Amino acid sequence: MALSIQKIVQILHAKWFGINDATIDNISIDSRSLQNGSQTLFFALVGPNNDAHVYISALIEKGVQNFVVTHIPENLENNANFLVVANTLDSLQLFAAYYRNLFDFPVIGLTGSNGKTIVKEWLNFLLSPDYNIIRSPKSYNSQVGVPLSIVAINEKHNLGIFEAGISTRNEMEKLETIIRPTIGILTNIGSAHDEGFTGIGEKIKEKLKLFQNAKILIYHKDKTIDAFIDSKLKTFSWSFKDEGADVFITKKLDFDQTLLKIRHQKTEFEIKIPFQDEASIENALQCMMALLYFSYDAKTIKDRIGLLFPVEMRLKLKNGINNTTLIDDSYSSDFQSLKIALDFLESQKQYKKKTLILSDIFQSGLSNEDLYSKVSHLIVSNKIDRVIGIGETISAFKNKFPNCVTFKNTESCIAAIHELNFSNETILIKGARTFHFEKIVAALEEKTHETVLEINLNAISHNLNFYKSKLKPATKMMAMVKAFGYGSGGFEIAKLLEHHKVDYLGVAFADEGISLKTAGIHLPIMVLNPENTSFSAIIQHQLEPEIYSMKGLNAFLKIAEQKKLNHFPIHIKLDTGMHRLGFEEENLEELIATLKENKLVTVKSILSHMATSDDLNHRDFALSQIDLFEKLSSKLMRELRIKPIRHILNTSGISNFPDAQYDMVRLGIGLYGVSNDVREQKYLENVGTLKSIISQIRTIDAEESVGYGRRFVADKTTKIATIPIGYADGISRHWGNGVGFVTINNQKATIVGSICMDMLMVDVSEINCNEGDQVIIFGESPTVIYMAEQLQTIPYEILTSISQRVKRMFYRE
Structure with missing residues (x-):
């Protein structure tokens, strides 16, 4: 978003009382938001219990300069830009409607009594591999929530999914103007908000107003609903009972799944969904209908629907x-x-x-x-x-x-x-x-006495899409899953990345790639540090080796000749200043001579690695690496007459050197929610939360000690909790003795004494807690970034140190 304040004055038909012109790139209604700034337009909404006009003075002090108001607060006339309107909520909706009309892509509008949020989240999951989707956050489906959802659209989005929720009559027309859906989905009609309508008929009529200008309405065929649908509105219906529906379905319970037989036009196919309750079956079918409307084939529908998951921890x-x-x-x-x-x-x-x-x-x-x-x-x-x-x-x-x-x-x-x-x-x-x-x-709930690393797969998807948004349309993405997915787990994350259609996976050693291929991963996998002894296994499992020396190249070519390979993909690593692995400039002639006219292998990509992409104090050195990479890779391409994929950027490079994206980038630690840029970090979501429980609580007197070597001696009566996690699980001993802390019931508990092999002790004197209570070792607080700073290391080390004996638990919210 980038609109001048004068343009917004015209859109809102407002009276302008201003001190200067401004460009607006953010809309806000929350005075507490830390994102409010000089380019924010703040709508001072007035509700039954709150009037945001009272916060304007404080917002001006924080640097906000642009306000939509019903009146200018006293003594503030010349302190900011004020757009005076009759009703700020109406103006917010008017602005959102104008903003929506700036974009021309398919928009799915959802309404109903039940299932809106679940269908929205499932559709996002099912369609996100093929679309850059903007959707309502959480349940932003109200008269305020919908406009805030809409103004988050940007030029990169090509599909929208928005909820519309109403509680009484004469609300939907406003939301229809804002969302302007091209595709409608009517979810289950139930008893929620019945008190706002005279009867079920009035409720249905009001909800159907969302689709008055839609191209199609997807719905569960029902005689009551049919009676209220405008004959001009094209429909796409499904049913278990009415064979006159566009899609007729039969179902059969199958252990913990439901088998659905789909009959559409002249084709029949079957899908399985991992649910048996009626609500989930209905919601899944609404999603399936959308996939049919988008012309997905039966196999894709079957594969994707089978991966659906519970939403919001309900039921x-x-x-x-x-x-x-x-x-x-x-x-x-x-x-x-x-x-x-x-x-x-x-x-x-x-x-x-x-x-x-x-x-x-x-x-x-x-x-x-x-x-x-x-x-x-x-x-x-x-x-x-x-x-x-x-x-x-x-x-x-x-x-x-x-x-x-x-x-x-x-x-x-x-x-x-x-x-x-x-x-x-x-x-x-x-x-x-x-x-x-x-x-x-x-x-x-039964208290589980185990330590677990919880991995939020939604957060990984979010972080992936955040970095995708920084790429040019043609730039490919390699996602790094080496070191057991930076400690988070390999296969589960690789499967999710495969669903999101990344172009390559990267692992460090052959056994990591073999494990993924054996588990069923089909994406091409590059092995970054292959040992010569692993070349036969790499070939057997269709992995793709990085070649970084003449010794390694000759060894691979020898095996390739024995196995009579034909154009087997390899990746050439160039050393442009990292001085770790790679061909240097003086090696290029020999490399070219060896590869020229060689039909045993094909150079699939040429890559290098930046040493200082995260530190702009070394920007000149980074640029020199990029220049050298351009020079050397161009020479290889010219002499060998090839057009391979070129890539040099890692996570930090994606953000700091966007002009060097070449054909592909390699996303590593950023995928797991860690950035070296403080400003960028706030846009990433935490992926891993390491949790444990309190095994025992005891009280010690002054002069009594805790742990080996008596490194903590109490100076007063102290309550000590013991947590069953230690350095054998990957917690650094340097994190003990008062340096680090854990979080118990949202409070910090300082680690006292030395961290043991299997446990650590914390001071809970000021915390109301009991044995069996949950303990956060890292996650939102402390973060791995904070831990790394205190331990004078990097987040990579914290994450990859977590022992394999710690159970990984994957979930979607």
């Missing part, structure tokens, strides 16, 4: 205390989602006995009498053995439920947990956010 199965299974749906409570959750409970139950913990139900659109009568019928039909109700309203209808006990609030229920005698049962925990049922989940 997540967890192990509970005393041989129980928990179904955690602790963030929503409405009648429709209760039906879905009970279906999930039935399909996932591990124990015959079933318990429901349920809060007051909101947004039903029914009287309490009717609502809880329906809930009672639902619970009886699902053969729930006992109900634990929480909330004043559900308590008043206690007599409608079999074997029911109620509590006025969550705290009183938690206080009675042990008296409720949970054991050998499946427990569905379902409550509105305001009841904070996550506390009940925490009280019932």
Whole structure:
């Protein structure tokens, strides 16, 4: 975004009271945001409980100079640029609508009662290998959230996916003007926000307004919905029951999956999805329909749909205390989602006995009498053995439920947990956010006594796309997965990168590449440091070696001749100043002579490595490396009459030397959420979180010591917690003795004494904690960057030091 303040004045039909012209590159409504700056346009929204005009003076002091307001606060007239309008929310929406019209690419608009966010996130996952997607962040689907989502579009995006959520009539037309979807998807229509409409018909009509100018509407065929669809709107429907739908589907449960047979036009094919609950099946089918509309072939649809994953941790199965299974749906409570959750409970139950913990139900659109009568019928039909109700309203209808006990609030229920005698049962925990049922989940969840490195695959995707956005359209991407994915894990990350269609993977040694190929990775894999003894295995597993010396080249050619290879791909490494590995300028004539007319191998790429790409104090040296690489690689290409891929940039080089992208770049540590640039770091997401638990807590007196060598001696009564992780797990001993800390319950706990082989000790005197509580070794706090700074090393060493005995757990949010 780069719009002049004068242009925005015209767009908003505002009265301008200004001190200077300005270029706007950021829109904000949050006075707390650290991204607010001199080129920010701040919309001072006025709500029932807040008026952002009161923050304008403080924002001016922080450097913000441009404001959209309904009035200019007293004594500030000549201190900033003010665009005075009648209504700041209307103006935000007007600006977003104008901004949306600057872009002409397909936009998917989603609305419905349930499933919008899940379908959006799944579509993003399914389509992201082929599109640069802009989508609503989280659930930004409101009158404010939608405009903020839209203004994040940039010129690199070629597909949009936006949610539109409404709670009453006369809201959707505004969102339609802003989103202007070309493709519509109507998700499940349920009871959420029923109170905002006179009936289901009015709700459907209001939601369908989002698609009044769309080219196509994708939806689950239904007679009630059909009655309200404009005959001029082209539709693409699916159904399990109505064979008149465009796509007819039959389903069959298959262990923990669902087998779906798809009939579309004159073709039939099958897909499997890793879910059995009705909500996930419906959401997955909405996504499948979008893939069909985008003309994906059956194999691609099958492969991608099979990789779908749970979103937002809702309806997540967890192990509970005393041989129980928990179904955690602790963030929503409405009648429709209760039906879905009970279906999930039935399909996932591990124990015959079933318990429901349920809060007051909101947004039903029914009287309490009717609502809880329906809930009672639902619970009886699902053969729930006992109900634990929480909330004043559900308590008043206690007599409608079999074997029911109620509590006025969550705290009183938690206080009675042990008296409720949970054991050998499946427990569905379902409550509105305001009841904070996550506390009940925490009280019932089994504490796992293990150290684990959690890897956020969404963060890897985000970081990959961040660096992709810096590349020219034709520039290829090699992603480095050497050293067990920088300590994060090899295969799982490689599989994700393959899904995102990176061009190459890079590993250090042959055994890493062999492991990936054996596990089923099909991407070309370059081995950066091949040993001569590994050449036969490299050839056998179709890996591609980096060749950096005449000795290595001759050794490979000898084996290539024995195996009668024909144009086997190799990669020539040039030394341009790193002085580690590579051919130097004086070696080039011999290299050229050896490769000329040689049909055993093909030079797939020519590469070099920069020594100072992360340090702009050595910019001249870096530029000299690039110049030498240009000179030497050009000579090779000219003499050998070849056009290989050329690449010299690593993660830091991508950002600092964009003019040297050549044909490909190599993304390493940045993929894992670490940048050497403080400004760039804020755009990356943390990938790895190393977690453990408190094994034991003890209190020691003054003059008592902790650990080997008595390197910590208490000067007062001190509470010490022992954590089961040590230097054998990869935690540096230099991190002990007061240098480092861990995080427990969002508080810093200083490491005391020497770090042992299998454990370390921390001071928790000022922290309210218990044995079994979670401990963050690194992640958001402390970060690996902070640890590296304190230990006078680099983040690479921190990450790659984590022992293989530490379990890796991969997840998507």
